[in-house]
Amino acid sequence: MSARSPLDDERDHLAASRAALRAMRADAEALDIRDVTANWVNAEVLASEIGLRIKSLADLAGTPLFFGRLDYSEALDEDGEAGHRFYIGRRHVHDADGDPMVIDWRAPVSQPFYRASKQDPQGVELRRRFGYEGGELTAYEDERLSDPAEEAKTSALLQREIERPRVGPMRDIVATIQPEQDEIVRSPLSGTVCVQGAPGTGKTAVGLHRVAYLLYSHRERLARSGTLVIGPNRSFLRYIEQVLPALGELEVKQATVDELVAHVEVRGVDGAAAAGIKGDARMAEVLRRAVRSGVRMPTEGLVVVRGSRHWRVPVYELEEIVRELAGRDMRYGSAREALPQRIAHAVLVRMEAAGEAPDDRVQNAVARTPAVKAVVKECWPLVDPAKLVLRLLSDGDFLAEHAEGILTPEEQKEILWERPARSVKSARWSAADAVLIDEARDLVERTGSLGHVVLDEAQDLSPMQYRAVGRRCSTGSATILGDIAQGTTPWATESWAAALAHLGKTDAVVEELTQGFRVPREVIAYASRLLPAIAPELSEATSVREAAGSLEVRLAAPGGLDAAVVAACREALEREGSIGLIAADARVPALAGALAEAGLTHLAPGQETSADARLTLVPASLAKGLEYDYVVLDDPAAVVDGEPDERTGLRRLYVALTRAVSGLTVVHAAPLPDLLATAAAA
Ligand SMILES: Nc1ncnc2c1ncn2[C@@H]1O[C@H](COP(=O)(O)OP(=O)(O)OP(=O)(O)O)[C@@H](O)[C@H]1O
Numbered sequence: 032m033s034a035r036s037p038l039d040d041e042r043d044h045l046a047a048s049r050a051a052l053r054a055m056r057a058d059a060e061a062l063d064i065r066d067v068t069a070n071w072v073n074a075e076v077l078a079s080e081i082g083l084r085i086k087s088l089a090d091l092a093g094t095p096l097f098f099g100r101l102d103y104s105e106a107l108d109e110d111g112e113a114g115h116r117f118y119i120g121r122r123h124v125h126d127a128d129g130d131p132m133v134i135d136w137r138a139p140v141s142q143p144f145y146r147a148s149k150q151d152p153q154g155v156e157l158r159r160r161f162g163y164e165g166g167e168l169t170a171y172e173d174e175r176l177s178d179p180a181e182e183a184k185t186s187a188l189l190q191r192e193i194e195r196p197r198v199g200p201m202r203d204i205v206a207t208i209q210p211e212q213d214e215i216v217r218s219p220l221s222g223t224v225c226v227q228g229a230p231g232t233g234k235t236a237v238g239l240h241r242v243a244y245l246l247y248s249h250r251e252r253l254a255r256s257g258t259l260v261i262g263p264n265r266s267f268l269r270y271i272e273q274v275l276p277a278l279g280e281l282e283v284k285q286a287t288v289d290e291l292v293a294h295v296e297v298r299g300v301d302g303a304a305a306a307g308i309k310g311d312a313r314m315a316e317v318l319r320r321a322v323r324s325g326v327r328m329p330t331e332g333l334v335v336v337r338g339s340r341h342w343r344v345p346v347y348e349l350e351e352i353v354r355e356l357a358g359r360d361m362r363y364g365s366a367r368e369a370l371p372q373r374i375a376h377a378v379l380v381r382m383e384a385a386g387e388a389p390d391d392r393v394q395n396a397v398a399r400t401p402a403v404k405a406v407v408k409e410c411w412p413l414v415d416p417a418k419l420v421l422r423l424l425s426d427g428d429f430l431a432e433h434a435e436g437i438l439t440p441e442e443q444k445e446i447l448w449e450r451p452a453r454s455v456k457s458a459r460w461s462a463a464d465a466v467l468i469d470e471a472r473d474l475v476e477r478t479g480s481l482g483h484v485v486l487d488e489a490q491d492l493s494p495m496q497y498r499a500v501g502r503r504c505s506t507g508s509a510t511i512l513g514d515i516a517q518g519t520t521p522w523a524t525e526s527w528a529a530a531l532a533h534l535g536k537t538d539a540v541v542e543e544l545t546q547g548f549r550v551p552r553e554v555i556a557y558a559s560r561l562l563p564a565i566a567p568e569l570s571e572a573t574s575v576r577e578a579a580g581s582l583e584v585r586l587a588a589p590g591g592l593d594a595a596v597v598a599a600c601r602e603a604l605e606r607e608g609s610i611g612l613i614a615a616d617a618r619v620p621a622l623a624g625a626l627a628e629a630g631l632t633h634l635a636p637g638q639e640t641s642a643d644a645r646l647t648l649v650p651a652s653l654a655k656g657l658e659y660d661y662v663v664l665d666d667p668a669a670v671v672d673g674e675p676d677e678r679t680g681l682r683r684l685y686v687a688l689t690r691a692v693s694g695l696t697v698v699h700a701a702p703l704p705d706l707l708a709t710a711a712a713a
Pocket residue numbers: 192193202203204207208209212228229230231232233234235236237514517548549655656657658689
């Protein structure tokens with residue numbers, strides 16, 4: 032009989048942990064709630080909570096229950112009960128006695144798995160990483176952190192994870208989070224973190240893991256206040272949507288900025304100039320003035336009749352009340368609600384002076400009298416945010432009155448609709464208009480704040496969009512992720528300080544990630560030739576990938592661009608993994624036709640790749656945040672020309688060039704943009 036290997040022991044622990052998880056799930060399923068719930072509503076709530084717990088206890092086939100082990104040199108508690116060996120996994124698993132078999136990666140004891148080093152072992156003697164095939168344990172790798180003689184080496188398991196083919200949606204990185212990433216993941220809930228990172232440095236991954244970490248550490252608080260992940264578009268959200276559920280977090284909302292502010296139906300499109308002005312932070316002041324413009328001073332005194340008595344409040348006193356409220360830092364709507372009570376109070380003071388003893392009920396009754404209501408209507412009229420914005424964009428005089436000294440006459444003209452809209456319903460609202468309405472709504476009534484918001488691809492937001500996001504975490508915190516070099520909107524931010532100011536998070540810490548996990552060295556170097564033109568202050572990312580990757584630039588024969596692109600796709604399909612054909616948006620229909628003609632089926636971004644459907648045709652405008660094992664890039668010059676100005680075009684090209692995990696083939700008919708071509712020749 033052969034001797035048992037350490038791997039056999041680990042497999043036994045895995046089998047035992049799986050059995051323990053099944054038992055935990057069976058316990059949850061067997062919970063009888065009939066006796067503990069007094070009423071139907073409670074029963075429903077409890078049943079749904081138990082349902083979620085059962086779901087979260089599922090042993091996901093194919094994902095390992097634990098991926099690491101820590102042996103501390105000493106037991107972590109005084110009586111030695113807690114032991115000194117911990118298996119680190121996606122969720123907590125305990126045996127029938129309640130003793131831990133697997134510790135959640137987010138627990139404090141797990142932290143050294145990510146951060147301990149030879150220089151700072153953090154009490155850890157041995158760190159073991161496990162390798163898996165499917166759900167089966169196949170390998171392990173040890174580091175003896177307290178042994179100075181052992182050489183530090185890079186983890187082969189980490190390399191394998193980074194270099195695995197990428198078919199399917201984004202996966203979690205919980206087994207291989209790097210120390211500098213972990214610091215961001217575990218930064219406290221109270222603070223906002225802003226991460227600048229080159230393509231593929233793991234910003235999205237880090238943001239999602241931070242949400243999972245925060246939910247673990249502050250479960251109750253965040254369950255009450257809510258968490259939200261904001262991404263650039265639906266296809267991106269579909270690409271990332273399975274990461275949090277895989278980490279056991281099923282209740283995080285995901286949305287685009289457009290969806291957050293969807294108060295009206297968006298059917299119109301602004302030109303770049305109009306969108307830029309509408310997205311400018313100066314619009315906040317224009318709106319503030321416009322909302323407040325309805326406030327009027329009363330024209331006559333008030334008479335309230337109660338029984339046989341007439342109570343009079345002179346006009347100057349009403350004026351004082353209105354002026355005092357207008358001077359307060361209150362939402363328009365709250366002030367409007369306070370006004371009748373203030374007026375009623377003035378009446379009550381008179382009643383008391385006359386020897387009456389009115390109570391709160393009398394004050395409420397006075398506040399509701401037609402006379403008081405009439406004053407409120409005259410002095411503090413209701414504001415409908417959408418109607419207000421409609422008027423600003425339709426009525427030049429109204430706009431001029433409130434934009435005076437803020438927007439130039441040319442700017443005012445630029446945002447005025449050519450044909451004034453008749454109604455909120457019929458107006459051709461643009462995405463930027465919806466953000467203005469959201470701002471106006473917040474001036475009338477405070478927008479509720481969530482506990483934590485993750486904003487991905489943050490560089491692309493306009494100042495007004497930042498404000499819309501900022502008010503959704505005004506009393507909470509945020510994780511802001513982005514890359515200035517990938518800003519492709521005309522209003523993309525030039526500095527994180529400016530973005531954070533618009534978000535209302537000036538105390539945020541800005542961190543930088545520079546290790547790239549996606550793009551091969553040669554490819555990132557090629558793309559980085561564009562940096563001097565698109566973000567001169569940023570330095571090139573490194574690549575931690577060891578596999579060389581491939582980069583090829585092909586000039587198509589005259590008239591043969593489509594054929595050359597199809598040929599490149601065919602070649603890529605001979606290899607393992609996903610393929611993205613990225614092209615200028617305008618080229619997409621032609622390429623879709625060429626692929627179909629060649630008998631190559633293709634997907635659209637957001638549709639899940641599978642072993643049988645691996646080729647996605649990606650319009651350059653949707654490439655951001657996505658990745659493919661092989662990228663075929665159609666005509667870079669067309670990608671650049673598809674944007675209103677050259678810098679934006681080059682940034683769009685930079686995004687497209689940095690989607691490849693293993694190989695990039697650039698196929699061009701038109702000459703390459705100078706920066707790519709010149710450096711290539713050098
Ligand atoms: N620590 C890690 N271990 C393994 N893989 C990682 C790690 N960090 C990031 N990755 C992988 O690198 C790839 C890029 O990560 P991600 O998409 O989060 O980068 P990004 O910075 O958001 O990129 P972009 O700027 O293009 O949006 C993903 O496949 C991710 O899973």
